[in-house]
Amino acid sequence: MSKMGAAVIGLGMMGQRHGRVWSELTETELVAVYDLAPERARQMADQYGCMAAGSLQEALDAPGVEIVSVCTDDQNHVEPCTAAAAAGKHVLVEKPLATSPHDCDTIIAAARGHGVRLMTGHVVRFDLRYQVAKAAIDDGQVGDIIHLYGRRNNILRSGRRIGPRTSIAYFLGVHDLDIMRWYVGCDAVRVYAESSRKLLTEEGADDTIFTLLKYENDAVGCLETSWVLPEGQPNTLDARLEVVGTEGRVAVRVGDSEPLEVSGPDRSWRPDIAYGPVVYDQQAGAIRHQLEHFVRCIRDEQEFIITPEDARAAVVLADAIHRSLETGMPAQLG
Template sequence: MLHARALAQLSGVKIVAASDPLLKEPPKLPSGEVRLYAGHQDLLARKDIDAVVIASPENLHRQAVEDAAKAGKHILLEKPIATTLADADTIIAAAERHKVKLMLAHILRYDVRYAQIKAAVEQGVVGRPLVCYARRNATIQEARRLKGRVEVEEYISVHDIDQVLWYFQDRPVKVSAEIARGPVMQELGVHDYIWITIRFAGGGLAVVETGWGLSEAIGRWKRPSSWGGFGDVCLELIGEKGSLYLDYRPMTLAAVDEEGWKFPDTLHWPQLHGEVVGDVLEEDRYFLRVLRGEAPVISTGQDGRAALEIVLAAMRSWKEDQPIRL
């Protein structure tokens, strides 16, 4: 319900309904009473709903989007767009056929620091991008939360793959990947870490390192209760004329007490005076601008499909133990 909380804070927005089989009672939001539905069909039948956020498990995205688009609802769709390219194509086609707006929730495009890198690349500050290294390692608690539902590249790598594609603006031609198995594999049946290499047609090279096997001690503190934990994140992009560096270790704030060291998330969705702020709020604010016709969609269905194509190629690569040409 993170998006619901964030959207409810924005002017002109009223959250009227939610559909989640795991919820026992409707979420309490400042925008007023929320009707809870067991399935999404009754929700979509309501005439007072203009747009929906779809944050269901990945394999359920296609049907939910098809139903929402047919009902004329604009859509903010969580990543990854789908689990197959066929489903991704169906999702894109459904939005186009029913003339609804489809925006992918690639949250890093709405993080000011990643967006500043994009602006620098677009203006030629570093020249043509040559190499990029992106790392995003989460703690084992994140893997446990998903209970082995997906591999880490499907759920986390997709963030940085999307950034790499956003920066290079070039056609990927070859993908290779290697994985490492450890405690996460033993407990949940999915691998702990993956390193993905992406070669572009113009000669550029990107490496995406992702995992969810960091020690749970990194985010195990209990106080302050509003401090959410995160992991180890950085990005380096080197071009012909310069380089750009982003480092979220820690996210501008660190503390130590009897519980040990604490490195809270201060950027993605932290709390400020009881409200959700950070990237998720900016993403939802931008979606509202799209709905009002004030801004174009900058994380499109095609962007989601492109990132998924890399994810699926990486999965083929480690399974077949060979590079995959696109």
């Protein structure tokens, strides 16, 4: 079977990982890379022996390209996604799908209109812990969900790096807004949020947002997001998802319960073993599983685990969080 050619647009932290996986999977090959910063493309092209495209269109038109990873900043997803769709390429866009419901609609319409597949990289759906929790819920072990609590907190470096460009609701919150909706099985009807800004004032970003959600089935959700955790703590991500229902409870802990700890003379740290560890010189973990899923669903004409409507729904919730912060009132949905 011939390999599917891949192009990657946006070659920062995530673009480099996508590129690496496309070059390592047996079903795919990395054909072209493009970034607004040409030296990033040149460096990656040298590393993988692919084309350093001089423009978005050149990357999309590179011979053999069938799939495109869009890994640009959150607010720069629309143009590369719609251009890739217009060029007839299947699109895997990093989360969030876009930073407004309107932009989501533009991307979804472009994919539909040009008959290409569209998946958003909600990588937490490929984290085994969250998948097994979902299986327990589907198996009836929790019963009718009464309340959910999600947490996704990062260290301050993340807030300083990303804060000036996007919001914590779009960068971190969409992960759990999606997972909580996936677990509870319905949409939210009302969202109320509060934020605080003490450390990221120069970045013009909220340090933290706490959100309350009321769902169509009467369940209540609470989501904590922060990117100002102290640099010195051993895990860069502290995440939780706890679901309580009429029959039981399921709880996922990520970060402080990691089974691997490495210590040096001055400090200890807990390396990521779930999302993007490099093992035997290959990119492993949930990011790889997500990209494999994307390719196999295209090959086998199967539904993706995450549909464009799911990705849009997470953006609708992040948008509602911002509406609530602006007005100081709950934002109604639907």
